[in-house]
Amino acid sequence: MSTTLRTARPGQALAPPWAAALDLRALPLAVLLLCSLAGELGLAWDVQWHRSVGRDAFLTPPHALLYASTGVAGLVCLGVVLWRTQLARQTPRASAQAEQSDDEVTVFGVFRAPLGIVVAGFGALTTALAAPLDNYWHELYGVDVALWAPFHLMGLLGGIIRDFGLLYLAASLVVRAPRSRAAHAAVLLAGAFQVATFLNVVQPGQVLYPTLHVGPLEVMDYPVLLALLVPGMLLAVRGGDRRAWSASGLAICNLALGLGLAVYVPWAVRTGVVLEGLSYRTASSAPSFSPLGLLPEVAVLLVALLADRFDGRWRPALLGGLLGLALWLLGAGIGQLEGTSTAIALANGLEIPPGVQVPPPASLAAILLALPVATLGGALSAAVGHGLGEILRRNPR
């Protein structure tokens, strides 16, 4: 087997084009993307499983999927790191060449691997470390620990770091082979998985925690969080993918993923309940397909269309402000719609587990106060995302 420590200048295609797709990065990237897809399925399934069934053990079916995907991703990253490190030891000349040509990064002065693999590996490790701690937290505080709990967030941060790794890895393939459609598609998919994770992270802001209390002030948090996270990722992917419709492409992938989850999750929960002989927590706990659940994905698509339209014409911060404003409008609407419909359902006898408390929707003052915060947040996010996009556009590592 020949060593393929290739050297390529940014923007230079390796010939033939398909050779780049078969480079050492492509296969791990494909496996890691599948792991991320399985992770998204597992996460959405797990959230609904908690609501519908509860949590009677650590290894519930969704947990098994979630942590199996994390384990496989971690092992793939570890395998690539060990392989590349061993190869670098065996061929020091090629190793030195690779280092000079920005082919890989060195970690702890010993290990060698593509940057994206290293980042994704740390992400998988973080999620794996969070698993027993999350179990411990549930043992202490019960089944209905919200998604915004320390070790849920630790696991989600691991997922976010892993998806960043995928983005770096996919973008490095685009740098090496700009004409490779698979590499461009991988960038969009990695971005879509990242945005899907972001939407999961901010979801409790819709109903369970609609407002953030800062002293005497109340701020509606859902649109602010959307504005802080989404514009940056859209602009980063535009930088990595370099096509006129990159942000929209990402958003369409994200919408397709959301639609798939909206169909898959109720089926998976119902099937799991039947197969395992379980019962639902309350009479109204059985899940069903709800198109309203896709509103955040639609909001991201609308904002992505704006990003594609104005990126390059407006300064990133200014564009980010516009995106933040749009996300404030859409996010506040979604939050109020969800909060109000939940309140109405509760008034009409919707059963919820006894440990769960649903606060009233955000007040008008909280919504209005979120406007400047979301606009500023969007500007900040876009500035950071633009910088990340510049790195992704140039970084062959």
Add this chain to the structure above:
Amino acid sequence: MIGPIDSRRVSWSAFQLARWNRARLPLRAAALALLLLTLACGSALAHGVPARQDERTIAGYHLLVNQYADPARVEQALPVTVAAAPDGPSLDGASLSLVGRPGLGTDGVATRAVPLIEEPLEPGSYAAEVAFSVAGSWELEVQVDGPVGSGAARVPVVVAAPSAIPVWLGWLIGLSPLAGLAWFATWNRRELGRLMAASPV
């Protein structure tokens, strides 16, 4: 008849004894392991002395419900045995099962029903293990279906939590990956400067 000892034969025997001793070492280790295994199995089957015993009458059956840990530990299997009281009807032909149900104030869901199986070494005693996912007060529901009748009754169980870390420490550990992300952002900033210098457009 005991005669004079042949010195050559004595030395050969000593050598042979040493070899035999060396050969016996693995045998001794195996015997010790077997003994320990037997003891472990024995104690597992016999359960020892119950830590808590409750009496319940279910549909004509007078039952003794034994728990072998009090309090039970979260996520650790609690051995439970159920036997007919000496003054009550026998459980012959009855099927028994066990479900853990969260008590008042415990944020949990019921455990899966587990069948109670008659112990081979203690006829008339039915055993099962149940694990609780959350700390707090629980109830153990014993369900009986037999010739005398069918029904269910509950006995209380206290499930102790693992030793708790402070909430602030939980948040500190949980959000610690953010420090890594912050470091990576700084690294990216330097990287961007380097890449811009190498390839301005």
